[in-house]
Amino acid sequence: MTPPVQTSALDPIAVLRGFASLRRLAGSYPAGHPMIGQKLRELDEIISGLLRTGSPVRIDVIRGDVFLDGVASSSEHQANQQLLSQLSALGIDSIHIHDGVQRDELLAVAEFLWQSPDSPDSTASQLAGRNVRHITLGRLLPLDTRWRARHWADAPTGPLDPDYAESILMAQKAWDDATAGKPLDVVTVRDLVQILIHKVARSNAALGQILAVKQYENLTYCHSVNVAVLSLLLGKQIGLADATLAALAEAALLHDVGKTQIPVDIVRKPGALDKSERRMIESHTTLGAEILIQTEGLHPLTPTVALEHHRTVKGTGYPDLGAAIPHPMSQIVSVADIYEAITGARSYQAPTPPERACLIMARLAGEKLNTGLVKLFVNAVTFFPVGSLVRTSRNELGIVVRTNRREPLHPLLALVDDGTYQPVCRVDTAARESSGAYARHITHSVPAPDELDLRLFLEPAHAG
Ligand SMILES: [Fe+2]
Numbered sequence: 001m002t003p004p005v006q007t008s009a010l011d012p013i014a015v016l017r018g019f020a021s022l023r024r025l026a027g028s029y030p031a032g033h034p035m036i037g038q039k040l041r042e043l044d045e046i047i048s049g050l051l052r053t054g055s056p057v058r059i060d061v062i063r064g065d066v067f068l069d070g071v072a073s074s075s076e077h078q079a080n081q082q083l084l085s086q087l088s089a090l091g092i093d094s095i096h097i098h099d100g101v102q103r104d105e106l107l108a109v110a111e112f113l114w115q116s117p118d119s120p121d122s123t124a125s126q127l128a129g130r131n132v133r134h135i136t137l138g139r140l141l142p143l144d145t146r147w148r149a150r151h152w153a154d155a156p157t158g159p160l161d162p163d164y165a166e167s168i169l170m171a172q173k174a175w176d177d178a179t180a181g182k183p184l185d186v187v188t189v190r191d192l193v194q195i196l197i198h199k200v201a202r203s204n205a206a207l208g209q210i211l212a213v214k215q216y217e218n219l220t221y222c223h224s225v226n227v228a229v230l231s232l233l234l235g236k237q238i239g240l241a242d243a244t245l246a247a248l249a250e251a252a253l254l255h256d257v258g259k260t261q262i263p264v265d266i267v268r269k270p271g272a273l274d275k276s277e278r279r280m281i282e283s284h285t286t287l288g289a290e291i292l293i294q295t296e297g298l299h300p301l302t303p304t305v306a307l308e309h310h311r312t313v314k315g316t317g318y319p320d321l322g323a324a325i326p327h328p329m330s331q332i333v334s335v336a337d338i339y340e341a342i343t344g345a346r347s348y349q350a351p352t353p354p355e356r357a358c359l360i361m362a363r364l365a366g367e368k369l370n371t372g373l374v375k376l377f378v379n380a381v382t383f384f385p386v387g388s389l390v391r392t393s394r395n396e397l398g399i400v401v402r403t404n405r406r407e408p409l410h411p412l413l414a415l416v417d418d419g420t421y422q423p424v425c426r427v428d429t430a431a432r433e434s435s436g437a438y439a440r441h442i443t444h445s446v447p448a449p450d451e452l453d454l455r456l457f458l459e460p461a462h463a464g
Contacts, residue, residue: 018043208387230336258288
């Protein structure tokens with residue numbers, strides 16, 4: 001029995017395999033050899049099949065997985081490792097094939113691969129020299145160099161503040177329900193808001209886990225909980241009344257709920273997005289607002305924040321709402337959202353430490369974010385927030401256990417052993433020597449390993 005053609009015809013691996021065999025044949029046989037002609041025909045057929053479903057055909061190899069137009073191939077992974085490492089060794093991890101491609105272009109590309117040229121000319125100009133007009137090869141675009149990156153966990157992996165852990169579980173349930181198309185459970189949302197306000201946002205241990213560098217890629221429900229807590233932090237700094245804080249926490253918690261309506265492959269896509277994918281991602285704002293408008297019992301501003309949180313104080317951003325400036329509540333959530341995203345990991349980048357995140361936020365102030373809110377936020381967070389693991393100028397390792405309002409760069413530290421992370425002693429980095437100089441400075445923050453249990457150093461959530 002012949003295997004079904006359809007499946008393999010739409011498999012990007014078949015294209016890569018075709019190029020690899022053609023490359024081998026072109027290196028072993030003279031031009032015009034029937035074996036080359038046969039392989040060329042096969043490859044042409046596969047590519048024509050793919051082009052019928054849309055042009056260009058984009059094949060990316062990211063972290064050893066093959067993606068066709070951004071969607072992971074379902075082919076057996078193991079069998080392709082050798083092929084993928086061959087291509088990777090050639091420096092090729094992205095092949096784009098446009099409609100109108102000719103067989104002699106396929107052959108030219110295969111020959112190019114065979115010669116694996118060490119030329120100062122760019123791949124593009126070398127291909128152009130071979131008259132290849134419908135195929136581009138190369139390293140992925142800078143935004144796409146994610147195949148190099150490590151794979152991050154989806155959620156915090158270390159021991160968590162118990163209330164924070166509970167709130168993440170509740171958010172996950174609400175998120176999963178929304179993904180399954182079930183209506184939002186407003187009672188759960190309200191309970192969650194209360195836990196966030198009265199417990200999580202009052203717990204130094206939880207705040208530490210949210211403010212410091214996060215070694216996980218949290219695109220969904222964890223992100224929502226974190227943004228809600230950070231919004232509360234900023235809301236309290238502004239002096240918002242309790243009822244407004246509750247509305248803020250609700251809106252922040254649900255700001256990205258529209259993402260439940262977008263295929264997870266696109267939300268988590270490791271490669272750069274094309275126009276239609278970008279439009280789809282951007283639609284999470286309007287989709288979220290629609291879901292929230294239809295949900296009875298929510299605060300009236302909750303859909304507004306979902307709609308506006310990617311709009312800037314200059315009236316730009318998405319969705320296009322003319323020159324309208326976002327509601328202050330949306331502006332608060334935007335600040336929290338951006339800090340959370342910067343200090344979290346992404347498949348293509350390591351998380352940014354708080355001190356750098358604060359500088360990045362400062363650059364966005366006035367352009368994207370409200371300057372006054374950024375100042376208040378950075379004051380609340382400080383460069384070295386509670387829970388950060390930091391290195392001092394005396395090469396000590398310590399955890400920030402209390403920030404110093406008057407001297408934000410000189411918090412109180414619990415020093416820990418460099419190898420075991422056991423507590424050593426406490427030092428006040430604001431202490432000065434007899435000369436008047438600080439006894440020590442914090443030089444930088446460092447990512448905290450899972451073995452470091454912040455709960456041993458920081459207060460858990462207050463009861464009640
Ligand atoms: Fe968003």
